[in-house]
Amino acid sequence: MRKVYTRPRLLKRVPFHYCPGCGHSVIHRVMCELIDEMDLHDRIIGIPPPGCSVFAYHYFDIDMAESAHGRGAAVATGIKRAFPEAIVFTYQGDGDLAAIGTAETIHAANRGERITAIFINNAVYGMTGGQMAPTTLSDQVTTTTPYGRDTNIEGYPIKMSEIVALVRGAVYIERTAVNSPANIRKTKKAIRKAFQAQIDDLGFSLVEILSPCPTNWRMTPLESWQWIDKVMTREFPLGVIKDITGKTDAD
């Protein structure tokens, strides 16, 4: 019989603590496959700051360290500068990367730090119980926008990937989703490209992944997949936002 699927070697054999239908487990799985396929296990270091995925180090069988909320890009910078042979990634949520860690993210990108940010956008603060995130959509109900996000008061969903794309040191930025087998495959491809940009010493790379949070969205897993397609991608369109990895000049 032909073996078509196996548990990735680098995914530890422990049960996930994530909710049913959460996107983190899928993203963990594709990343573990990828790290193995790209033969990066020996030199990769991951930084998961606070958020649901702060426990990522329980699942990835690679070197990992915690960081303060939002400081992932600065910690990754310190790692890469002190140990340039390492392949360094952060695994950050939308609150982490697009609110409290905005400065660290933009400036690491601007310096063209050879690091990769995996940016999980689920439009809410998941771990703390579903509060408004910087990426929460207009009119979206969260525990801190009980009447729906009023852009007149709470501002607009922030498009962090597009903002980061404006700085010269960022070389590869793509937005994907994990709400269908096809999109999951595209996500894996995007992360491969982002890691490759780092391996090739080109600059800062970022993959934003629209990821379902059925618990805080008060939806079934299936409904949350559909919500990404029907609602979320209208505000956050999928696709490559910036790719200058083919050029030698970073502008």
Next chain:
Amino acid sequence: MNGNSTIAEAAIRAGCQCYFGYPITPQNELTEYMASHLSRKKGCSFIQAESEIAAINMVYGASLVGARAMTSSSSPGISLKQEGISYLAACELPAVIVNMSRGGPGLGSISASQSDYFQATRGGGHGDYRTIVLAPSSGQELADLTHRAFDLADKYQIPVIILGDGMLGQMMEPVEFKHEAPEELPIRSNALRGAKGRPSRIIKTFTSKPAELEEINWSLFRRYQLIKKEETACETFLVEDAKLIVVAFGIAARIAKGAIKNARTNGLKVGMLRPITLWPFPSEKVKGLAKKTRHFLVFEMSMGQMIEDVQLALEGKGEVSFYGRPGGVIPTPSEVFRVVSRLYHQKGLESAK
């Protein structure tokens, strides 16, 4: 050489590989020296970070992979770094943090002050932790203690604070550097370097089990007890026959020394205790001195912070007076001499046995 550059040169000679900083007066010469002398050095890295917070987190990253790393700032900037210092302490990571402190609170002044004593010696950030705090009082000591700071940080896997002030940073003094920069330093055995030929490694404190965190806290506490026992340091000056002992640290001790010399020529038996480690505080030494001397004058460039440690050490066995100038005002030796002699007479120490 000015004090700030002295620290930078001493750090490079201690094998500091990474420096991450952010401009703030009165410590900019340190950052600038690193930009000139460390940034192009092989295997080293210098970044002028986007913020104090980013700088300390870069230090955290460099320390994770086993590099000797340092940041420096002055009071308001050090407040911003406290988050990162707490994480360094929690994850048992070595690092050297320099505070060339200035007047506060708030934006305060850019003049020298000692009002960050509490912040430095009580941990400073959130959680139950301490850092080693070294208090140099001369250009030479800036060099020597900077070197020592890196060794202590590595030995105990702990962040070490060098608590100087704006005056020490700006003062020009001759300095002898006793060390050459090492060719190569060994990589710490618990560093994150990628899981090559060994099981993967996690550096973290976060846990959903309070008992697990309690164990981490106990383990830190045991190390703190060891540091107290092994690393407490202080200098005494003319204490043998002293009827009054001035307790002062850093630049204030330098000022006090002038006053004490003047007092001696006037026949007043005054001595000095100068803590070199502010944490651990030389409590045993203070207690020992109280066996022969009853009167202590704590002199600080603040409203009185170290005085609490002196009182705790004395356990009510001595009489403690205080003189302080907050806000970045620099007292003169003659001013301190007047305070010393007034106190001496008030307490009737001329006639005391």
